[in-house]
Amino acid sequence: MSTAAHETSLGLDHRKVAIWAFLGSEFLFFGAFISSFLLYQNDVNEGPGVELFDIPFTSVSSFVLLMSSVTMVLAHSAHVRGDMRRMRLWVLATAFQGMVFIGGQVFEFTTFVKEGMAFTTSPFSSAFFALTGFHGAHVTVGILMLLSLAGLTKLDRVKPDQHIKTEMIGLYWHFVDIIWIIIFTVVYLIPAG
Amino acid sequence: MATTTDAAADTGIEPEEVHHPTPGEYVRIGIVLAVLTALEVSLFYIALADAVRVTSMLILMVIKFGSVVAFYMHLKFDSRLFRRLMLAGLILAAAVYGAVLAMFTNVTPPGTT
Amino acid sequence: MASSSVAPSGSVFRRPLATKGWGSWLTTVDHKKIGKMYGFTAFAFFLIGGLEAVFIRLQLAEADASVLSAEVYNQFFTMHGITMIFLVVMPMAAAFFNFLIPLQIGARDVAFPRLNAFSYWAFLFGGLFLYSSFIFGGAPNGGWFGYAPLSTSTSGLNMAYYGVGLQILGISSLAASVNFITTILNMRAPGLTMMRLPVFIWMSLVVNFLLLFAMPVIAVALFQLTFDKVFFTSFFQAATGGDPVLWQHLFWLFGHPEVYILILPAMGMVSEILPVFSRKPLFGYAAVVFAGAAIGFMGWGVWAHHMFAVGLGPVANSAFALSTMFIAVPTGIKIFNWVFTMWGGKIRFTTPMLFAIGFVAMFTIGGLSGVMHAIVPHDAQQTDTYFVVAHFHYVLFGGALFGIMGGMYFWWPKLFGKMLDERLGKIHFWLWFVGFNLAFGPMHIAGLLGQPRRTYVYGEELGSSVERWNQVSTLGSLIIVVSVVVFIWNAWKTYRSDEIAPHDPWDARTLEWLTPTPVPEHNFDVIPTVTHRDEFWHRKYAEDDAGRAVPVPAGASEDHAAEHGEHEEHIHMPDPSYWPLVLSAGLPFIGYGVIYKSIIWAVIGLVLLLTGVYGWQLEPVAEGDE
Numbered sequence: 001m002s003t004a005a006h007e008t009s010l011g012l013d014h015r016k017v018a019i020w021a022f023l024g025s026e027f028l029f030f031g032a033f034i035s036s037f038l039l040y041q042n043d044v045n046e047g048p049g050v051e052l053f054d055i056p057f058t059s060v061s062s063f064v065l066l067m068s069s070v071t072m073v074l075a076h077s078a079h080v081r082g083d084m085r086r087m088r089l090w091v092l093a094t095a096f097q098g099m100v101f102i103g104g105q106v107f108e109f110t111t112f113v114k115e116g117m118a119f120t121t122s123p124f125s126s127a128f129f130a131l132t133g134f135h136g137a138h139v140t141v142g143i144l145m146l147l148s149l150a151g152l153t154k155l156d157r158v159k160p161d162q163h164i165k166t167e168m169i170g171l172y173w174h175f176v177d178i179i180w181i182i183i184f185t186v187v188y189l190i191p192a193g
Numbered sequence: 194m195a196t197t198t199d200a201a202a203d204t205g206i207e208p209e210e211v212h213h214p215t216p217g218e219y220v221r222i223g224i225v226l227a228v229l230t231a232l233e234v235s236l237f238y239i240a241l242a243d244a245v246r247v248t249s250m251l252i253l254m255v256i257k258f259g260s261v262v263a264f265y266m267h268l269k270f271d272s273r274l275f276r277r278l279m280l281a282g283l284i285l286a287a288a289v290y291g292a293v294l295a296m297f298t299n300v301t302p303p304g305t306t
Numbered sequence: 307m308a309s310s311s312v313a314p315s316g317s318v319f320r321r322p323l324a325t326k327g328w329g330s331w332l333t334t335v336d337h338k339k340i341g342k343m344y345g346f347t348a349f350a351f352f353l354i355g356g357l358e359a360v361f362i363r364l365q366l367a368e369a370d371a372s373v374l375s376a377e378v379y380n381q382f383f384t385m386h387g388i389t390m391i392f393l394v395v396m397p398m399a400a401a402f403f404n405f406l407i408p409l410q411i412g413a414r415d416v417a418f419p420r421l422n423a424f425s426y427w428a429f430l431f432g433g434l435f436l437y438s439s440f441i442f443g444g445a446p447n448g449g450w451f452g453y454a455p456l457s458t459s460t461s462g463l464n465m466a467y468y469g470v471g472l473q474i475l476g477i478s479s480l481a482a483s484v485n486f487i488t489t490i491l492n493m494r495a496p497g498l499t500m501m502r503l504p505v506f507i508w509m510s511l512v513v514n515f516l517l518l519f520a521m522p523v524i525a526v527a528l529f530q531l532t533f534d535k536v537f538f539t540s541f542f543q544a545a546t547g548g549d550p551v552l553w554q555h556l557f558w559l560f561g562h563p564e565v566y567i568l569i570l571p572a573m574g575m576v577s578e579i580l581p582v583f584s585r586k587p588l589f590g591y592a593a594v595v596f597a598g599a600a601i602g603f604m605g606w607g608v609w610a611h612h613m614f615a616v617g618l619g620p621v622a623n624s625a626f627a628l629s630t631m632f633i634a635v636p637t638g639i640k641i642f643n644w645v646f647t648m649w650g651g652k653i654r655f656t657t658p659m660l661f662a663i664g665f666v667a668m669f670t671i672g673g674l675s676g677v678m679h680a681i682v683p684h685d686a687q688q689t690d691t692y693f694v695v696a697h698f699h700y701v702l703f704g705g706a707l708f709g710i711m712g713g714m715y716f717w718w719p720k721l722f723g724k725m726l727d728e729r730l731g732k733i734h735f736w737l738w739f740v741g742f743n744l745a746f747g748p749m750h751i752a753g754l755l756g757q758p759r760r761t762y763v764y765g766e767e768l769g770s771s772v773e774r775w776n777q778v779s780t781l782g783s784l785i786i787v788v789s790v791v792v793f794i795w796n797a798w799k800t801y802r803s804d805e806i807a808p809h810d811p812w813d814a815r816t817l818e819w820l821t822p823t824p825v826p827e828h829n830f831d832v833i834p835t836v837t838h839r840d841e842f843w844h845r846k847y848a849e850d851d852a853g854r855a856v857p858v859p860a861g862a863s864e865d866h867a868a869e870h871g872e873h874e875e876h877i878h879m880p881d882p883s884y885w886p887l888v889l890s891a892g893l894p895f896i897g898y899g900v901i902y903k904s905i906i907w908a909v910i911g912l913v914l915l916l917t918g919v920y921g922w923q924l925e926p927v928a929e930g931d932e
Contacts, residue, residue, distance in 0.1 A: 008492040008493060009491065009492050009493060009494040009498075010272070010274060010491060010492050012272055012274065012492060014417040014418070014488050014492055014493075016271075016275065017274065017275075017278075017417075017487070017488045017491060017492050018417065018418065018484045018485070018487075018488045020274070020275040020278040020279060021278050021483075021484050021487050021488065021518055022480075022484050022518075023278075023279060023282070024278040024279050024281055024282030024283075024518065024519070025282055025480065025483075025484075025518045025519055025521065025522050026282070026522065027279075027282035027283045027285070027286040028282060028285065028286045028519050028520075028522040028523050029522035029523075029525060029526060030286075031286035031287070031289075031290045032290065032522070032523055032526035032527070032556055033526055034290070035290040035293060035294055036526070036530065036541065036552065038294060039294065039297055039549065039552060040541075040547075040548070040549075043547040043548070044547075045540075045546060045547050055234070055237055059230070059234045062230065063227065063230055066226055066227070066230060066257075067223065067227065069223070069226075069261055069265050070219060070220060070222075070223035070226075070265075072265070073219045073264075073265045074216055074219055074220075077213070077215075077216050077219065078216075080213070119533075119537060119539060120537060120538050120539050120540070122540065122546070122547055123539075123540050123541060123546070123547045123548045123549075126530075126533065126539035126540060126541055126548075127541070130529065130530065130533065130539075130541075134529075148920075148923070152923075157924065170265075170266075171266055174261050174262070174265045174266045175266070177261060178257075178258050178261050178262060181254055181257045181258050181261070182254060182258065184254075185233065185250050185251065185253070185254040186254070189233065189234070189236075189237050189250055190247050190250055190251075192237075193237055193243075193246060193247075193250075274491070281515075281519070282519060285519055285606060288606075289559055289606060289609075293555045293556075293559070296555070296610070296618050296619075296622050297549075297551070297552075
C-alpha cells in the first residue's frame with residue numbers, strides 16, 4: 001500500500017498518518033512524567049537534589065543528541081536521492097551518537113547513585129529517574145531501529161525507493177530529540193540554576 | 194479533537210512535499226541549533242535575574258523545538274493533518290498538565306512545587 | 307492491497323496461508339475474524355464479570371451477611387469493575403469497530419491488519435494475565451480506580467497485577483486506536499466525505515482519538531503505581547513525601563475520557579439502529595456528529611469532578627462543576643435528535659429497536675443523575691454511596707450495554723449469516739430491562755439513605771428499608787442472569803438452525819449491508835463509489851414528488867448491478883501472520899518478570915517480543931510493503 005498513497009482518501013501514506021497520531025499521543029506520555037517531576041523537584045527527603053546535576057556533562061550529551069538529528073535528516077535526504085551507501089553511513093552515525101548519549105546517561109545515573117541519590121531515595125529522585133529513564137528507553141528503541149535499518153539496507157530488504165522507512169524512523173528519532181530539548185531546559189537548566 | 198473535524202477539509206489530494214531542504218540547509222539549521230544550545234548553557238552561568246534567565250531559556254527551548262519540528266520533521270512542508278495531530282497532542286498535554294500543576298500550587302504550601 | 311509473494315520454502319519467515327480451520331484463527335489478520343474474536347472473548351469475560359456481580363449481590367442481599375469474606379469481596383468488586391470496563395465494554399466496542407469500520411467506509415480491511423491482530427492478542431493476554439492473579443495469590447482488591455495509598459500500601463501483589471495488567475490492555479488499546487484513526491481518515495471509499503460518514507464511524511473516530519490521548523496518561527500513572535508497589539518508590543506515598551492526589555489527577559485525566567470511550571460506541575450504534583427501524587434518516591445528522599466531537603473535546607475538561615471530595619479549593623471546584631454541567635448540553639442534543647428521529651417515523655419494534663429505545667431512556671436517567679453530581683455540595687453527600695453506583699450503572703449498563711446488545715441483534719445476520727430469534731430476543735429484552743431497573747433503580751434510594759459502597763457488609767443500623775432495597779437489587783440481578791441465559795439459548799438455537807439470513811434483512815441504510823452474507827474475505831468485489839449519506843438506502847429507494855421513498859426496481863441502479871457482477875481478477879488480501887501472536891505473548895512474561903522481580907521471566911518475555919518484532923519485519927511482503 002505504500003506505493004499507493006495517492007489511492008488513499010487523504011493522499012497520504014497510512015504509515016505517516018499513524019506515526020503522527022502516535023507521536024501526538026506521546027506528548028501526553030512525557031507530559032505526565034515531566035509534570036510529576038515539576039511537582040516533586042523539591043521533595044528531596046533530606047537526600048540530594050538538583051545540586052547533583054552536572055550541567056557541563058549533560059550539556060555535552062544533550063548536544064550530541066541534538067546533532068544526531070542533523071545526521072538523521074541527512075540519512076533521509078541521502079535515501080531520497082537513492083544514495084544508499086551514504087544513507088547507511090549517516091544512519092550509523094546517528095545510532096552512534098545515540099549510543100554516546102545513552103552511555104552518558106548510564107554514567108550519570110551510576111554517579112548519582114554513588115552520591116546517594118537512588119531510584120527510591122525521594123519523590124524527586126523517583127520522578128527524575130522515571131522521566132529520564134523512559135526517555136532513555138525511547139532512545140534505545142531508536143538505536144535498535146537505526147541499526148536494524150542499516151542492516152536491512154545491506155541485505156537489500158530496505159530498497160532505495162523505500163525512503164519512507166527512513167523517514168518514519170527519522171520522525172521518531174527527531175521526536176525523542178525534541179522531548180530531550182524540553183527535558184534539558186525544564187529539568188536540568190532551570191531548576192539547577 | 195480539532196483534527197477530526199478539520200480532516201473534512203483535507204479530502205483533496207495534497208502535494209506530498211512541496212519543498213525539500215537541501216543537505217546544506219539541514220547542516221545550516223544544525224549549526225543554528227548548536228549555537229542556540231551554547232547560548233542556553235551560557236545563560237546558566239551568567240548572573241541574571243531568575244525571571245529573565247528562565248524566560249530566555251524557555252524562549253530558546255521553544256525555538257529549538259520549533260526548528261526541529263518544522264524542518265527536520267518536515268512539518269512546515271507536509272500535510273496539515275500531521276501538523277494538527279502533533280498540535281492536538283502538544284496543546285492538550287500543555288493544557289491538562291498545566292491545570293493539574295496549577296491545582297497543586299493552590300492547595301499545597303508555597304515552595305513545594 | 308499487497309500481493310503475496312512466494313517465499314523460499316522452508317524459510318522461518320514464510321507466512322502461514324490457511325484461512326480455514328482452527329489454526330487460521332491464530333494467524334488471521336482479517337478484520338472480520340478479529341472482530342468476532344474480540345466479541346467472543348469479551349462475552350466470556352462478561353459472563354465472568356457477571357458471576358462476580360451475582361456473588362456481590364448475594365452477599366448484600368441481607369445486612370451483615372457472610373456469603374463472601376471481606377477479602378474475597380474486595381477482590382470480586384474490584385475485578386467486577388475492571389472486567390466490565392476493560393474486558394467487556396471496551397473490547398465489545400473494539401469488536402464492532404473491527405467488524406464495521408472497514409465495511410461501513412467501503413474498505414477491504416483496516417490500515418494495518420497485523421497490528422490489528424496484535425491488538426486482539428494483547429487484549430486477550432492482558433485479560434488472562436489479570437485473571438491469573440486469582441491463582442497466584444489474589445486478584446486486585448483496591449477498587450477499579452486503584453486509589454493510592456491504599457493500592458500501594460496493601461500487602462500482597464494484588465495491585466501489582468492491576469498495574470501491569472491494565473498496562474498490557476492499554477498497549478492493546480493504543481495500537482488499535484492508531485490503526486482505526488488511520489483507517490477512518492485514510493481508507494474511505496471514493497466520494498465518502500467526512501460529512502457522509504455513518505454516525506457510528508464518526509463516534510468511532512472520536513473514541514479512538516480519546517483512546518489515543520488518554521492511554522498514555524494512564525500508562526504513566528500505572529508505571530508510577532507499579533514502581534511504588536514493586537520497587538518501593540514514593541510517587542504516591544505521603545509518608546515519604548509523595549502525593550496520592552497526583553494519582554487521582556492522572557487516573558481521572560484518563561478516567562473521564564474513558565467514560566466517553568465506553569459510551570460513544572453505543573451512541574454510534576443506536577444512531578444507526580433508530581433510523582433503520584423508524585424508516586427515516588437520522589434527525590440532525592450534523593448536530594449529532596458535532597455533539598459527539600464536542601463531547602470528546604469537553605471530556606478532557608471535567609476530570610476533577612471525580613475529585614470534589616479531595617478539597618481542591620473553591621476555584622477548581624467551581625470551574626469543574628461548570629464544565630461538567632456544560633458537557634450535558636451536547637449529550638442532551640443527541641438525546642433530542644434520537645427522539646426526533648423516531649418522531650413521525652414508521653416504527654418497527656424489533657429487538658434491536660427495543661434495545662435502542664431502552665438505551666435512550668435509561669441513558670437519560672443516568673445522565674440526569676450525572677448532572678446531580680456536578681453540583682459540588684450535592685456530590686459531597688453522594689460520594690462513596692450507592693447513589694454513585696446507581697448512576698454509573700445507568701450509563702454503563704443502561705447505556706453502553708443496552709447499545710451493544712442492540713448492536714448484536716442488529717448486526718448478527720451480517721456477522722454470522724443467521725437471524726437471531728425475534729421472539730426469544732424480545733423475552734431477552736424485557737427480562738433484561740426489568741431486571742436492570744430492579745437491580746440498579748433501588749440503589750439510588752439505598753445510597754441516599756446512606757449505604758456506603760465497597761463495604762462487604764452494611765449494618766442493620768442503616769434501617770430495614772435499606773435492607774429491603776438491597777433485596778430488590780439482588781432479585782433484579784438474578785433476573786438479568788435469566789435474561790442472559792435466554793440470550794445464550796437464542797444464540798445457540800440460531801447457530802443450530804439452517805435458516806440463512808438475507809443480505810439485507812432490516813432494509814438498512816449503510817454500506818455494510820451492500821455486501822453479500824457471509825461477507826467475502828475482501829468485503830467488496832468493487833469498492834463502491836459513494837454519492838450520498840446513507841448510500842445503500844439511496845441505491846434502493848428514490849423519492850417521488852411527495853418526498854416518499856419509492857423502491858428502485860432491482861437492477862436499475864447500475865452500481866448495484868456492477869458490484870455483484872463477475873470479477874475475473876483475484877483480489878489479494880494480506881496473508882495471515884503468526885508474529886502478532888508471538889509479539890504479544892511476550893507482554894505477560896515481561897509483566898510477571900516485573901511483578902516478581904524475576905530477570906528470567908522478563909528475559910523470556912523480551913526474547914518473545916523481539917522475535918515477534920523481527921519476524922514481523924522480515925516476513926515476506928506484508929501490508930506495508932510492495
